[in-house]
Amino acid sequence: MAELPRHPGPAPHLDAAGDQVLLACLAAQPDATLAEIGQALLVAGGPSLQRTAVWQAVERLGWGRKKKASTPPNATPSAS
Template sequence: MRVPIVHRAALTPPTYERLPRYPGPVPRLDAAGDERLLACLRAQPDATLAEIGQALVAAGGPSLQRTAVWQAVERLGWGRKKKRPRR
């Protein structure tokens, strides 16, 4: 008759500790980048997202995709220009 081997891990109760969270990617815009973006927005408040991105690169900021520009603009509290309703 064969006796099964019991591993030490089977004898200890399971632990339900929270796993450390992955912090995610580092933001491309820091505090100085936010200030550059705000300066670009104040200079041209009616610019499109592409124009804001180009102005940010010209001001010495990083090159961002349109979605990242929109997320940064929204995070800074600038909304979008509303369009008139079509009839």
């Protein structure tokens, strides 16, 4: 039995121009929430996107949203 061809999945909600608008919004407010990014995208002339679509576009563009830990690492040496 022959293997079926892979389906690429749904098309992204943003085209190349939309990606540029989103990158500008991310650069202007790098610590914004997904809802704030979606609102900034809409104000900048981009499409209205649900929070999940904004998250997928942000991840696709390589802008990870995970915040870094605010506490320093433990300075106590571990017993080996």
